[in-house]
Every structure is written in structure tokens, then in C-alpha cells.
Amino acid sequence: MATPWKPLKGYEMVIGLEVHVELKTKTKIFCSCKTDFGAPPNTQCCPVCMGFPGTLPVLNRQVVHYAALAGLATGCTIARYSKQDRKNYFYPDLPKAYQISQYDLPLCVDGHLMIETPEGEKRIGITRIHIEEDAGKLIHDPEQGTLIDCNRCGVPLIEIVSEPDIRTPQEAVAYLQKLRAVIAYTGISDCKMNEGSLRCDVNLSIHKPGQPFGTRTEMKNLNSFQSVQRAIEEEYRRQVEAVERGETIVQETRRFDQQTGKTSAMRRKENANDYRYFPDPDLAPIVTGEDTLDTWRKELPVLPDQRKARYMADYGLTAYAAKQLVSEKALAEYFEAACESTAAPKTLANLMLTEVFRLLPPESAAIPVAPAHLGRLADMVEQGDISAGVAKRAVAALWERDQDPDAWVEAAGLRQLSDPELLRSYAERAMAEHPDLVAGYYKGKANLAKALMGAAMGMSGGKANPALLQHLMDEALEKGRK
Amino acid sequence: MEKLTEMTLTQTREALVRGRVSARELTQAWLDAIEAREGDIGAFITRCPDRALAEAAAVDDARVRGEELPPLAGIPMAVKDNICVQGLPTTCASKMLENFTPPYDATAYEKLRWCPLLGKTNLDEFAMGSTTENSAFHITRNPRDTSRVPGGSSGGSAACVAAGEAPFALGSDTGGSIRQPAAFCGVVGMKPTYGAVSRYGLVAFASSLDQIGPMTRTVADNALVLDALAGYDRRDSTSVKRGYTPMGREMHAGVKGLRIGLPKEFFGKGLAPAVKKQVMRAARLLEKEGATVEEVSIPSLDYALPAYYVISSAEASSNLARFDGVRYGRRTAEYRDLEELYLKSRSEGFGPEVKRRILLGTYALSAGYFDAYYKKALQVRTLVIRDLEQVLNRCDALLGPVAPTTAYKLGEKTSSPLEMYLGDIYTVPVNIAGIPALSLPCGTDEAGLPVGAQLMGKVFSEPLLYRIGAVLERAAGYVRKEAE
Numbered sequence: 001m002a003t004p005w006k007p008l009k010g011y012e013m014v015i016g017l018e019v020h021v022e023l024k025t026k027t028k029i030f031c032s033c034k035t036d037f038g039a040p041p042n043t044q045c046c047p048v049c050m051g052f053p054g055t056l057p058v059l060n061r062q063v064v065h066y067a068a069l070a071g072l073a074t075g076c077t078i079a080r081y082s083k084q085d086r087k088n089y090f091y092p093d094l095p096k097a098y099q100i101s102q103y104d105l106p107l108c109v110d111g112h113l114m115i116e117t118p119e120g121e122k123r124i125g126i127t128r129i130h131i132e133e134d135a136g137k138l139i140h141d142p143e144q145g146t147l148i149d150c151n152r153c154g155v156p157l158i159e160i161v162s163e164p165d166i167r168t169p170q171e172a173v174a175y176l177q178k179l180r181a182v183i184a185y186t187g188i189s190d191c192k193m194n195e196g197s198l199r200c201d202v203n204l205s206i207h208k209p210g211q212p213f214g215t216r217t218e219m220k221n222l223n224s225f226q227s228v229q230r231a232i233e234e235e236y237r238r239q240v241e242a243v244e245r246g247e248t249i250v251q252e253t254r255r256f257d258q259q260t261g262k263t264s265a266m267r268r269k270e271n272a273n274d275y276r277y278f279p280d281p282d283l284a285p286i287v288t289g290e291d292t293l294d295t296w297r298k299e300l301p302v303l304p305d306q307r308k309a310r311y312m313a314d315y316g317l318t319a320y321a322a323k324q325l326v327s328e329k330a331l332a333e334y335f336e337a338a339c340e341s342t343a344a345p346k347t348l349a350n351l352m353l354t355e356v357f358r359l360l361p362p363e364s365a366a367i368p369v370a371p372a373h374l375g376r377l378a379d380m381v382e383q384g385d386i387s388a389g390v391a392k393r394a395v396a397a398l399w400e401r402d403q404d405p406d407a408w409v410e411a412a413g414l415r416q417l418s419d420p421e422l423l424r425s426y427a428e429r430a431m432a433e434h435p436d437l438v439a440g441y442y443k444g445k446a447n448l449a450k451a452l453m454g455a456a457m458g459m460s461g462g463k464a465n466p467a468l469l470q471h472l473m474d475e476a477l478e479k480g481r482k
Numbered sequence: 483m484e485k486l487t488e489m490t491l492t493q494t495r496e497a498l499v500r501g502r503v504s505a506r507e508l509t510q511a512w513l514d515a516i517e518a519r520e521g522d523i524g525a526f527i528t529r530c531p532d533r534a535l536a537e538a539a540a541v542d543d544a545r546v547r548g549e550e551l552p553p554l555a556g557i558p559m560a561v562k563d564n565i566c567v568q569g570l571p572t573t574c575a576s577k578m579l580e581n582f583t584p585p586y587d588a589t590a591y592e593k594l595r596w597c598p599l600l601g602k603t604n605l606d607e608f609a610m611g612s613t614t615e616n617s618a619f620h621i622t623r624n625p626r627d628t629s630r631v632p633g634g635s636s637g638g639s640a641a642c643v644a645a646g647e648a649p650f651a652l653g654s655d656t657g658g659s660i661r662q663p664a665a666f667c668g669v670v671g672m673k674p675t676y677g678a679v680s681r682y683g684l685v686a687f688a689s690s691l692d693q694i695g696p697m698t699r700t701v702a703d704n705a706l707v708l709d710a711l712a713g714y715d716r717r718d719s720t721s722v723k724r725g726y727t728p729m730g731r732e733m734h735a736g737v738k739g740l741r742i743g744l745p746k747e748f749f750g751k752g753l754a755p756a757v758k759k760q761v762m763r764a765a766r767l768l769e770k771e772g773a774t775v776e777e778v779s780i781p782s783l784d785y786a787l788p789a790y791y792v793i794s795s796a797e798a799s800s801n802l803a804r805f806d807g808v809r810y811g812r813r814t815a816e817y818r819d820l821e822e823l824y825l826k827s828r829s830e831g832f833g834p835e836v837k838r839r840i841l842l843g844t845y846a847l848s849a850g851y852f853d854a855y856y857k858k859a860l861q862v863r864t865l866v867i868r869d870l871e872q873v874l875n876r877c878d879a880l881l882g883p884v885a886p887t888t889a890y891k892l893g894e895k896t897s898s899p900l901e902m903y904l905g906d907i908y909t910v911p912v913n914i915a916g917i918p919a920l921s922l923p924c925g926t927d928e929a930g931l932p933v934g935a936q937l938m939g940k941v942f943s944e945p946l947l948y949r950i951g952a953v954l955e956r957a958a959g960y961v962r963k964e965a966e
Contacts, residue, residue, distance in 0.1 A: 047586050051804045053579070053685040054566045054588060056718050088800050088847070090824055097803030148808070276847035278856060281690035281797055284719050 005168045005233070008240045011206045014213050015166035015232065019179060021158050021189045022134065022197040023066045029133050029156035030057030030100065037195055041139070041149035049154035051095030056282050059084070063156040064107065064286055066188035067131045068296050070158055071108025073186050073303060074126050074179070078293055082107045083285045084131075089273040092148055093136040101159075103277040106130035107286065113182065114305065115174040116323075124175050125163030132157050164203070164213070169232040173225050176200060177327070181304045185329040192363055193223050200228055205249070206239045214239070215249040219256050219263060231256035235263050307332050315345035324353055330365030341375035344382035351378055355395040369398045376405045384465045390414045418465040420472060423456075426464065427476040430456040442481060449477065486511040487646050491557060491703040494649065498545075498556045505538035505545075505556030509598045512558045516600060516647045524622045525632075525642035527563045528571055529601035534558055537598040554710055555596035560648040562639050563602035564609055565694065566683040567591050570599075574685050575617035576607045578805045578812045578831030588683020589715045590652060590694045594707075600648050603638030607833045608802065609659055609687045611635050612905050615896055616835045623892070626668055626931055630889040633663030639697045640667040650698045650707050654684055656691045657790055658884070658909025661921030664697055665884035665934020668923045670704045670951070671697045673909075675941050676916035677722035679708075680715030686801040688794035689720075691913040701922060701951040705729035708944060725942045732945055737953045738772030740878045740946075747783040748882030748908055760925035760933040761883045767957040768881070768950065778873045778880070782865040783911055789862035790910035791903060792846045792855050798836075799843030805831060838899060863914050870915045874940045879950055883908055884921045884934035912938055920947040924958050 028035055031048035048055045068078050085103035111126035134155040139147045160179065166172050180198060184191045191198045200223075205216035219235060222228045234256070239249055254263040304326040311322040326332045335352060342348050351374060356367060367374075377394055380386045386394065386409055393414070394405055409415050417423060430452050431438050441448040453473055457464055486508055489497065497503045513531045520526060541556040561567060564574045566584040573579045587595070606616035614622045614637025622637045624630040625645035632641040636653030640663035643651050653660040655673035664671030672695045679694045686692060696707035712726035744765055749758060769775045807813035807827025814826035832840070846855035873880065885905055895902050912919040917938055924935035935954065937947045 047584070050809065052584065052586070052810070053572070053574075053582070053804070054564075054584065054681075054683040055586070056682050058717060058719050086800050088803060090803065090806060092806075092808050092820065095804060095809060097806055098800055274849045276800070276844065276849075276852075278796060278800070278847055278852075281688075282686075282719060 005170055008237065009244060010208055011236075011240050011243070012167060012209050013232070013236045014164045014205050014207065014216075015172050016164040016203040016216075017162045017166065017172060017175060018201040018203070019160045019162075019176070020199045020201075021070070021160065021183055021191065023063060023156040023158060024187070024189050025060055025062045025066065025156055027060060027062075028154035029060050029063050029131070030154055033154065035155050037197070039151055041147070041151060043151065045150035045153060049095070050150050051097075051153075057100060057280075059283060059286070060156065063131055064288070065296060066156075066186075067107050067129060067158045068288065068293070069186045069188050069300065070160070070183055071111060071129050072297055072300050073182050074108075074111040074113055074129070074160070076108035076111030076126060076129060078108055078288055079105060079286075080289075081105065081285055081287055084280045084283045085277045086280045088276045091135070092146065093138050093153075095136070095150065095153055099133060099135065100280055100283070101132035102130035113175060113178050115171060115178050117168075117171055117174065122165075122171065124165045124171070127161045127163050129158050129160045132159060164205075169229045169236075172202070172232055173229050176225060176228060178304075181327055181329075185301050185303055187301070187329070193225070194363060196223065199223060202228060202232060202235070204232060204235050204239070206236060206243065214243070215251050217249065217251065218253045220253055220266070222256060227256060227258055230258075230261055231263060234261055238263060301329070304329075304332070311335075311349075315339070315349065317346065317349050321349050321353055324357070325349060328365040334365070334367055334371055337371035338375040338378070341372040342378040342382075344378045347382050348375060348378035351381070351391060351395065355392055359396065359399050369395065369402050373398055373402060373405050380405065380409065384416055384418050384468065385409070386414060386416050387466065390416070414463065416465045417460050417463045418468055420468065423460070423464055423469050424472045424476065426456040426459045427452075427469065427473045429459060430473075431476060431480060438477070438480065441477060449473065452477075487515050487649070490700050491554065491649060491698070491706050494557050495553055501545075505541040505598065506535060508556065509534050509538035509558045509600075512600060512648060516642075519625070519645045519647050522623060522628055523625055523641050523645045523647065524620050525603055525638040525645065525647055526560070526601040527573055527575060527604050527617075527619055527638070530570060530599055533570075534598040534600050541596055541598070552596050552710065553706065554594060556598070557649055558598040558600050559594060560600050560603050560639060560642045560651040561591060562605055562636050562651070562653050564605060564654060564685045564687075565591055565652055566685070567599065567602065570602060572602070572685065573619070574608045575605045575619060576831065576833065576836070577618045578828075579685075580618075580812065582811050584683070586683060588694075589680035589717060590711055591683065593710055593713070594652075600642075603636070603642055603651060605638055605659075606635035607836050608685070608798070609635040609654055609656055610798070610835050610839055612658070612662060612902050613892075613895065614638060614641075614663070615892065616833055618833055621892060624667055624889045627889065627929070629891055630931070631666065631892055631894075633666030633885075633889060635659040635663075636671075636697065637663045640664050640669055640671065643667070643669045643697050643699060650696060650703060652694055652711075653697045654687075654692055654694050655909075655913065656687045656794060657906045657913050660695045660697060661909050661919060661934065661936060662885050662905070664921040665923070665932065665936075666889035668932030668934075669697055669699055670701055670923070670955075671695060671921045672704050672708055672944065672947075673912060673919045673921075674708060674712060674944060675722075675725065675918045676913075677720050678712045678726045678918070678942065678944070680713075680718040680721045682715055682717040686797075688797040689801060690797060691790075691794055693913075701920070701948055701955045702733060704920070704951075705733060705945075705948045727942070727945060729945050729948055732949055733952055735949055736771060737768055737950055740768075740773045740950065741876065742768055742773045742775045742950070743778035743873055743877035743880045744775060745780045745783065745873070745880055745882055746777050747780055752886050752904070752907070753883060754887045754927070756927035757883050757885070757887060757933050760927070761881065761935050764924040764935045764954055764958060765881055767954060771953050771957060773950075775881075776877070778877060780866075780869045780873055780911070782862065782869045785862045786866050786911040786914050787903070787907050789859040789866070790906070790914055791842065792859035793863065793914075795839045795843030796846045796856050796859075797843065799840045799847065802832075802836065802840055807831070835899065866911055867915045870911065870917060870938075874917070878939070879943070879947060880938040882936050882938070884936045885909070888927045888929070888931035888933055908936060917941055918944045918947060920944075920951050922951050922955060924954060
């Protein structure tokens with residue numbers, strides 16, 4: 001998000017996002033099939049999720065619970081009474097030829113998220129969050145033709161629909177990142193974009209400020225933050241150029257091609273399905289009592305913004321550092337656990353932001369080093385027992401094989417020398433062995449002190465505490481001047 | 483001992499328990515009866531004599547081992563072919579499902595799995611129709627007069643019971659599909675309260691209206707079967723946890739002091755005089771037995787029929803969309819692309835009445851028409867429920883005809899769907915409101931054809947309806963011919 005977005009020819013873009021999140025329930029939304037990702041095709045399905053005649057859906061209570069948590073975490077009102085509707089359309093990955101979703105009475109309404117923008121905090125409204133079932137997957141095999149994998153049929157989803165409050169690609173990405181962090185905090189989803197457990201549709205239109213919104217187009221199933229940003233930039237440019245040429249934007253669904261970076265029309269809305277929504281007669285309304293809601297409210301974890309504020313207040317972290325640490329719940333929890341075993345939270349934060357973040361694979365928060373070990377390393381840095389360079393090597397070594405950091409530093413012989421008498425002897429020896437440098441220094445060539453430092457450091461085998469050695473070297477040089 | 487196939491279920495049960503007859507002998511007797519009558523009737527789509535005998539033998543073995551068995555164990559039955567039974571085709575009388583064998587049992591069948599299965603009975607395709615003539619495979623004849631229709635859609639189930647081919651059968655009722663064929667064939671049929679019997683495994687026609695129910699020769703038999711069928715099922719979200727209470731001794735408590743309402747809208751124009759005469763006679767009989775009979779009015783009733791056809795077709799259009807030729811059922815032989823696969827498979831697989839309802843329903847749910855049709859129909863539904871509730875707060879039960887006429891000739895109404903739909907006028911309000919209704923014979927017309935009376939009550943008032951039905955059955959003197 002390096003290059004800030006600049007409007008073209010005075011057009012403002014208006015963006016709303018629809019985000020689908022797969023819920024991490026043990027079983028599917030309407031049957032007891034498992035939901036594990038990556039199982040062999042058609043090994044996690046049954047007559048119910050395959051829509052066999054006579055079978056009936058029974059709503060998984062956990063789905064309502066999880067969806068409500070998402071709603072509570074984003075400031076939504078949870079509907080006391082909500083219902084499920086059928087969205088009718090034919091497609092081979094949809095066994096019943098209708099998707100059970102929610103139409104006019106969604107489970108959660110009227111929430112929001114705060115995002116950071118160059119102009120300060122901005123509120124992005126959330127229109128609604130509803131529950132629905134996922135469809136299956138089509139696999140196009142060159143020899144066998146199109147095959148259907150029903151494992152994903154009936155995997156529970158929530159769809160989070162934002163208000164058209166987003167005005168730049170950066171805001172869209174910031175909203176998506178915030179949403180992902182908040183949802184991940186509640187523990188209801190893995191939120192892995194690369195596995196499709198978080199997918200984003202972008203609705204975009206352009207207009208000149210003060211004029212009504214333009215016609216919007218929709219880009220479906222964007223599966224990385226980068227795709228979202230690039231698709232928005234490209235679609236905005238395309239719409240501006242089209243309008244400037246005097247063309248009209250048509251309401252349609254467009255595909256974003258990651259290879260070419262272009263968007264192209266998939267289907268026009270006017271030819272699109274009339275989904276013939278109606279209440280699903282197989283399912284009872286969802287009625288949520290105040291007691292249940294209270295229980296769920298209590299389950300809500302401390303959310304990223306609250307943690308960020310606490311890190312800044314309690315540990316004196318910068319806003320930037322705190323934001324990075326709370327971006328993932330697992331990271332925040334790791335940091336908090338490591339803080340228990342260190343008196344130097346700022347140094348710890350620094351180690352995490354540099355060394356740990358560098359070693360973490362993308363979309364992962366699994367740190368193979370015990371929090372207490374990282375905390376101890378922070379203390380060792382703080383107390384001058386090891387240098388920053390050694391700390392970096394230590395983190396890498398513990399990442400490979402986690403072990404007691406003191407033992408590792410000891411075994412590698414990398415503990416910093418901080419004995420003043422010893423270090424003073426190195427300083428004095430360096431001066432004695434390099435009288436020419438000393439003479440030059442006294443004549444005003446101040447930078448020759450660095451060479452003397454280097455010589456003294458060399459005598460310590462590189463293990464001398466640099467700050468202390470510097471201090472003693474300065475002292476010795478001052479003394480020698482007399 | 484009476485002839486095996488002429489005993490009531492209670493008598494049969496007693497004979498089995500006392501060891502006077504084995505389940506195998508009993509089942510063989512019924513299989514012989516089928517062999518004798520089926521050629522004239524055509525009640526079954528699938529017959530499974532070997533399976534039935536094996537199941538009967540298993541019951542006999544269990545009884546020898548001294549196992550405790552459910553009341554109906556060993557008594558054979560027939561099941562409408564839209565109710566799934568594992569290992570047997572469930573065709574819904576449609577080419578679409580001609581070769582479909584479900585890998586699961588319907589809950590209703592599961593509850594009766596101790597009853598040897600004689601076969602799966604004929605119906606109007608996907609239960610859409612009133613004569614069983616919409617079956618894609620063959621017609622079924624009315625055992626009382628084989629030149630006439632047995633009614634529908636549960637025509638096969640009604641006919642096999644009336645013909646003495648099965649002691650009892652399961653049917654399904656969305657707008658009268660148990661009660662009307664019961665009336666046409668002169669048997670007893672119950673449409674239970676919505677939610678009393680699990681719909682799991684019943685191939686859905688209109689989910690908010692469908693109910694499975696028993697078809698029997700006597701009222702007491704019917705109560706016995708419903709006792710076994712009813713109950714909450716966690717696989718059906720619309721089944722009710724605490725609702726149905728099994729029939730007890732009150733079956734014989736009589737009708738003294740009960741208030742019976744005669745909705746005047748059930749006796750208007752269009753009702754055949756002979757039917758009216760017999761139903762009014764039934765009312766007088768109840769009066770003689772000590773009930774109070776009064777005329778009542780259900781003003782919204784005129785709108786129930788159109789509302790029913792909108793709601794049931796709308797739901798059907800969605801329920802039947804899954805038959806697309808992709809995963810199971812009929813797939814057309816040749817197709818160029820996905821669109822053609824859908825179009826040809828569905829065009830070839832569905833019959834004209836099913837297509838008509840899918841079109842109707844799709845239209846009613848379409849953008850721009852939804853409010854005028856579907857939404858309006860739901861409002862009518864609310865009105866009908868309210869009106870019926872009001873009347874049933876004043877009366878214990880309502881009495882009326884089941885159908886405007888007795889059984890008509892085969893082919894007589896096939897050319898006029900609308901006329902056929904009008905025949906459902908007295909049965910659909912019950913489904914719209916979700917209340918129970920019992921259809922039982924109350925006499926015959928001048929041609930000797932059975933006339934059905936319909937008793938309707940509050941939600942979960944089945945025991946009361948059986949109680950009134952038992953009185954009527956005895957007083958009317960209309961006892962099945964075979965048993966005389």
C-alpha cells in the first residue's frame with residue numbers, strides 16, 4: 001500500500017465490500033458432515049448436503065452462535081427474530097438448486113468498524129451479516145470432463161455486507177484487514193484467504209463529488225489483499241476512462257484476472273437470475289433470547305483496538321508497533337504471554353516486529369519458540385548480556401530448535417563481556433598498541449577513536465558490550481590527554 | 483378365526499401375539515390377496531414379496547426369542563411411492579425418478595419397520611393430482627367400481643386398502659391427497675396435524691403443507707397406526723416435540739356434549755346432492771348420539787383454494803428444482819451443454835401436471851409478481867388460520883364433505899385441470915391451517931359409491947376426531963363390504 005491513491009480527473013470512487021467467511025464449526029450448517037479443508041473429494045458429504053429427495057436441513061446451533069459473535073464483535077444489533085430463505089438458481093455445484101441463505105431478516109444488522117486513514121480514523125458501516133450455506137466445487141478435468149466435489153456443500157458461511165462508505169483502495173484494504181483481524185479474534189473462522197475461508201466481493205462505482213453515485217459493477221471472489229487493491233485500482237481506471245469516452249457503465253459482474261491485472265465482464269445483471277427468494281418452509285425462524293445473547297457477549301474476546309490501546313498505555317509501545325502486534329490474535333496472545341517473563345516489553349516488541357515477523361510464513365501465526373524464551377532474550381538484550389546481532393541469531397536458532405536461550409548463548413560463547421575492569425584493560429591495550437592513532441586523535445582527528453574501538457573490540461573476540469566499551473574507551477582517551 | 487385378510491388390526495395383532503397365526507402366514511395371505519386383485523386394480527408400482535416374507539420371518543423369530551415387539555409388528559403394510567425406503571426404488575410415479583433408489587429410510591417407514599413391506603403404491607406424479615391418472619407408469623382403478631378413479635394422489639394406497647390387498651397403507655396429504663382417495667374408495671384416512679409425523683424421507687411437494695398419514699379400513703385401525711407414526715424427529719425441524727398424544731380409552735367415550743360445527747361454505751353450490759345428503763345424515767346421527775350440531779361460517783374459505791395453489795406450486799417449483807439430471811434420476815441421453823442437459827432432462831422427466839405447477843410456482847415467486855401472488859397467498863393463509871381458530875374455539879370439531887362428488891369415471895376430468903383443482907375445495911383449508919382432519923365413509927350415493935365425511939379439529943385434536951369418527955362409523959352402519 002506504498003503509493004497513495006490519487007483521483008483521476010476528479011472522480012471519486014464509491015466502494016462497498018461483501019465478505020464471505022467460512023465458519024470453523026465442527027460440522028456443516030444443516031447436517032453432521034465434517035468441514036475439514038482439503039479432504040479427498042466427496043468424502044465429507046451425505047444425502048442431506050447432497051440434496052437427495054426427501055432429506056431435510058436441520059440448523060446447526062453453533063452457526064447462529066458464531067455468526068452472532070461476528071455481529072457482536074462488529075457492533076451489530078443481533079436480531080431477536082430472523083429467518084432463512086431459499087435463493088433459487090440452477091448450477092451443478094448447488095445440489096438442491098437453491099441456496100439456503102437469509103434475505104430480508106438477517107441475523108445481524110447495523111454494525112461498523114473503525115479503520116485508520118491518512119486523515120485519521122474513519123467509520124465504515126456494516127449493513128448486515130447473514131448466515132448461509134456454501135456450494136460445492138466444480139473440478140474441470142481434461143479427460144473426465146467436469147466433476148463435482150460436494151465436500152464444501154453446506155459448509156457454513158457468513159456474509160458481511162459493508163455500507164458504500166469506502167473511498168480508496170487503501171481504505172478497502174484497511175477495512176478488510178481490520179475485519180479479518182476482528183473475526184479471527186473471535187475464533188469463529190480461520191480467515192485464510194488462500195484457502196478460501198475468507199473471500200471478498202467488491203462493488204464499485206464512480207462519480208464526481210456532489211453528484212449522485214454512478215452505476216456499480218461487482219467483482220467476485222478476490223482472494224488476497226493485493227488482488228482487492230489491484231482490482232479496485234484497475235476497475236476504477238476502467239470506469240473513469242469509459243465515462244470520459246462518453247460510455248455508460250452497465251451493472252454487471254466482472255472477473256479480475258490476476259495474471260493480466262484486467263477486469264472483464266462475466267454476466268450482465270439484466271440477464272442474471274431472478275433468485276425468487278422465499279422463506280424456507282423446512283426451517284423454523286431463528287429466535288434468539290436475551291439470556292443467550294448475554295452469554296455470547298461474555299464470550300467475546302478482548303478485541304484488537306482494545307489491546308492496542310493497552311499496549312500503548314502499559315508498555316509504552318508506539319501506535320505502529322502496537323497495531324502490528326494486535327493484527328493477529330495469536331500474535332497478540334504470544335506477545336502477552338512473553339511479556340509475563342520479561343521486564344523489557346519494548347525490547348520484546350522490537351524483537352517480534354523484526355526477527356519473529358521476518359521468520360513467520362505468510363498467513364501464519366505459529367511461532368515455534370516458547371514465549372518465555374523470547375521474553376528472556378529481550379531481558380538479555382536489555383541487560384547488555386547479548387547484542388542485538390546475537391539476539392537475531394538466537395531467535396533464528398531457537399526457531400530451528402527451541403531451547404533455553406541462556407544455554408544457547410553460553411554454548412555459542414556469545415554472552416557479551418560487561419566486566420568494566422576487563423574492558424578497560426582492552427581499551428588501554430588498544431591505546432598502547434596504536435600510539436599513532438592516539439596521537440592523531442589528540443590532534444583533532446576524532447574519528448580515529450572508532451579505529452581504536454575496533455581494535456579493543458577485536459581483543460574481546462567481538463563479545464564486549466559495545467556501549468560499555470565505548471564509554472571506557474572515551475574515559476581512557478580523556479585520561480591519556482592529560 | 484376370521485379370514486386373515488378380513489380382521490381389523492387389533493384382531494390381527496391379537497392373533498399374532500397369541501400365536502394363532504405367524505407373521506409369515508399372515509403376510510403370505512396378503513400376498514395371495516394382492517396376486518388375486520392387483521391385475522384389476524393396479525395399486526402398486528413396486529411389489530416386494532420376498533422382502534415382505536423375509537421381514538415377516540424376522541418378526542416371527544424375534545417373537546420366538548421373546549423380544550418385546552411394537553404393537554403392529556408382523557402386520558404387513560403398503561407405502562406410497564413418494565416415501566423413501568432404503569433398497570427399493572422411490573419413483574414418485576415419475577420418469578424422473580424411475581431408477582432412483584434412496585440410500586436411506588423415511589422416518590415414518592423406520593417407525594414401522596417391523597411391518598413387512600408388501601410394496602410401494604401408485605400416486606399422481608410427485609403427489610400432484612386427484613385421480614392417480616398422472617402417474618407416469620399406469621393408472622389405478624377404484625375397487626368399488628373399476629371404471630372409476632380411486633382419487634389421488636394417494637390413489638394406490640387407498641385402492642389397495644379398499645381392495646383388500648393390504649391391511650393398511652401410508653399416504654401423504656398436501657391438499658387432500660389422503661382424505662379424497664379415502665372418500666372415493668370408502669376407507670378411513672387421517673391427515674395429521676402439521677408437525678405430528680416426521681417428513682424426513684417424504685419426497686417434498688409443498689414442504690409447509692405435506693404430512694404423512696395412515697389409510698385403513700376402520701377408525702380404530704387408523705388410530706393404532708398414527709400412534710406408531712407420530713412423534714418428534716430431530717431430522718425434521720418442523721416436527722413438534724410435545725404435541726401428539728396417543729389414542730387411549732377415550733376412543734369409545736362417545737360424543738355426548740360435544741359441539742360439532744357445519745361450515746356453511748362446505749355445503750354451497752357445486753356439492754353433489756347425494757354427498758350433501760349423506761353428510762347431513764352423519765350430522766343428524768351425531769346429534770342423535772348426544773352432540774350439538776350447529777351451522778358455522780368460515781368467510782375466508784373461498785380464498786383458501788387459490789391461496790393453496792399459489793403456495794403449494796411456489797414451494798413445489800423450488801422443491802423440484804433439484805431434479806436436474808446432474809446427480810441422480812433421469813439424465814437426457816444427449817446434450818451439447820449444461821443448459822441443454824437441464825432443459826432436456828427436465829422436459830423428458832416431468833409429466834404435464836408437474837410442469838404446470840412448476841411454471842405456476844415459478845411465476846408466483848418471480849420478481850414483480852411475488853407481492854401479488856405469493857405474499858398475498860400467505861396473507862390469505864393467515865386469515866384462514868384465524869377464521870378456523872375462531873370457529874374451533876366455539877366448536878369441538880367441524881363436519882363437512884371431503885369432496886364435492888363421489889368417484890368419477892377414469893378420463894372424465896383429465897382434460898380440465900381447473901375443474902380438477904376445484905375438487906380440492908374442502909380439503910385444502912385443513913392443510914393451509916395445519917390442523918388434523920379425518921376422512922371416513924358415511925354412506926353411498928345412488929350408484930353405490932362411497933361418500934366421505936370429513937371431521938376437522940384443532941391442532942393435535944386427533945384423539946377427539948377418532949372418538950367422533952368411531953361413533954359415526956358405528957352409527958352410520960357403513961361397514962366395509964368384505965367384513966360383512
